[in-house]
Amino acid sequence: MTIGKIKGSTLLITCGMMLLMAVGFILFADSASAHGYIESPKSRAYLCKQGENINCGPVQYEPQSVEGPGTFPKFGPPDGQIAGAGVFPDLDVQKVDRWKRVNLKGGKNTFQWHLTAPHRTTEWKYYITKKNWDPNKPLSRDALELEPFCYINDAGKKPSTTVTHECNVPTDRSGYHLILGVWEIDDTQNAFYQVIDVNLNNGDSGNGGTKDPDNGDTENPDNGDTEDPDNGGTEEPSKGSEWKAQVSYQVGDQVTYQGKTYQCRQSHTSQTGWEPPKVPALWKEEKKVQSHEAEQERSFWEKLTSYFGWE
Template sequence: MCCKTFTLTRREGGFNRLQSREGAFKSCIPFALKEEVNVAIASQYSKSIGLKLLVAFVLILGVAAFTRIFAGNASAHGYLESPASRSSLCQQGQNTNCGQIQYEPQSLEAIGSFPQSGPEDGKIAGAGKYPELYAQTPDRWKKVTMNGGKNTFTWHLTARHATSEWKYYITKKGWDPNKPLARADLDPTPFCYVNDGGAIPGQTVNHECNVPTDRSGYYLILGVWEIADTGNAFYNVIDVNLVNNGTGTDTTAPTSPSNLLATATTSTSVTLGWNASTDNVGVTGYQVYRGTALVATVSGTTLSYTDSGLTANTAYTYSVKAKDAAGNISSASNTISATTTGGTIDTQAPTAPGNLRVTATTSSSLALAWNASTDNVGVTGYQVFRGTALVTTVSGSSLTYTVTGLTASTAYTFTVKASDAAGNLSAASSSLSATTSADTGASAWIVNKAYLAGDLVTYNNVVYECRQPHTSLTGWEPANVPALWQVK
């Protein structure tokens, strides 16, 4: 029988065919031996292919598990679905110009332990991360109509966390809807509280809560989900049209106008000025009374009125009330008495205010002061101008004013003019140019707040950096405790 020497060559992932040194295939091998060799080769090849499939399957499972874990973390974490929160209505398109939150209403996460900690005042509605949600006016956001009393609040959780507690706050009666939400706007005690004690909730969480029945109109409800295993919390604001007393009518009256004064008088007229009122929905007008008689109604943005057709050398009393769109009327302002001048008209203007100066600077405000003007009869007021725009009018006894709402690192020009009872206006003071400070990101120092090392605060217009963690107390002001604070 022809016999040749054969070799079985191995390659990665299996075996080559049985081959002789001369390259012939399986010649001179008995049929039975060939079958045995074929079976051995097939068995070994099958094992190799099986191992490959097993490894690939394990890798696929691992990638799928990793993907699920990663997706669960990335989609964190939950929002108030019903009644729909501000961010939820952004997602639905009912609130517009919301920024990134419209795509991720579940992401309103910030440091927890509210109200001692958490987002700074003015940034609560956006959890300190989404500035579009900070905006606050009576008509900026779509409102959810809600009856006072028992209501169900439903959270939709995209990633479940061990939970310490849930808290629900509501804005106070008489809160100002024209300013971003701050802690001082909220009732200090939650109207609803649920302690989960570290339990992990389901994907849907329902709370039965009794919403206050002592107020109606536009209010904010703040829901806070405190997380047990991260120290963070989620903050959701609901814009609510609260209905009580069996109606949907706003029954909250505006606050009283303040600081009513006579800014000018002539022999036949008295000019009045006052400070704005606030309302839970919005002030729509002011009613001006001479004695008990209503003499005029001006718009909600008008803060002055000239009562004319009067008698010379006569005393008149005045008061002002504010009203809202629902017809609610505030209590009266302070009452003042103003006397028209005699037959001789005063035409002499006061002297110009002197030494206009800045006494304090922040990133958003400039405090001004000036020296008093003189007048042949008497100075009744000072008008403060930013550029050519009248900012405010203060009484003749006030020699200071703080201009707020300014932009950081920006130069502004100011002048002041004096007025007398006859309406004569002085020349402008010397022009003053002043620049706001840079925005350091520091918030004002407050009592009973937990501070961490590296936190920045402002105190008496000075920026301080926290040196070690602590909870602030009265007497521990940054200027008084160098062990806790250092000037930045």
């Protein structure tokens, strides 16, 4: 075999390997870009991208990448890591006043996904938190109604880059709840997870939390200005009384806690862990400020007594 033939064979093998690597890279890139997020109502991850949720970590640059093991709820991310799909732990932080919320009314609602590139799809599922869920604990299966309130079977078809679903959101609960959207992929063993923080307004009891007074960005703005209903079996506070759990507080109520006075900012039923200093979304500390008139009167008498030398 001549040196020229050896060089030609080596070059051919090298080119073939490079071609295979290029094809593999293209296939991988197509799979890696095949992600998506819920843009309406705005999901937690999407609000991170928009800068309305802060301190989100890297998901703010790639809300479409909240991907984890599929076949939820039998499998999937472990409890406490569902919101971040096991890859974005910042999304798993769960406190009553941590995330910006969108206002939503029960009944027919449209959920819209934005897919950066579509996967063949098995199914889409939507879950909601139970009436008595704890908004101060990371999302777990125990906190969710494990029967989806909305289910769409795509039987392996490839969706477009914009996907909309008409779903009937439960009307038997109000207040702060989480909606979990799951996109189950047909050509992989994974799924994409999107949590939506909502102020659900149905005018009934069953609150899992409270409305957030600072969240002006809403999908249904007409639904965000009603007070939470009376929850039955709770105490009615007296003016200026000491804060207690399981009391139905209304906007404007005043309480004392650890020697300080607070005013209620949003109607709610108090719970252990929601003490006034811990939830500024619910309670505003009242500062004792001397009125302008009183200050003027004090200044006048100080000048007068000084002029006449009175004690």
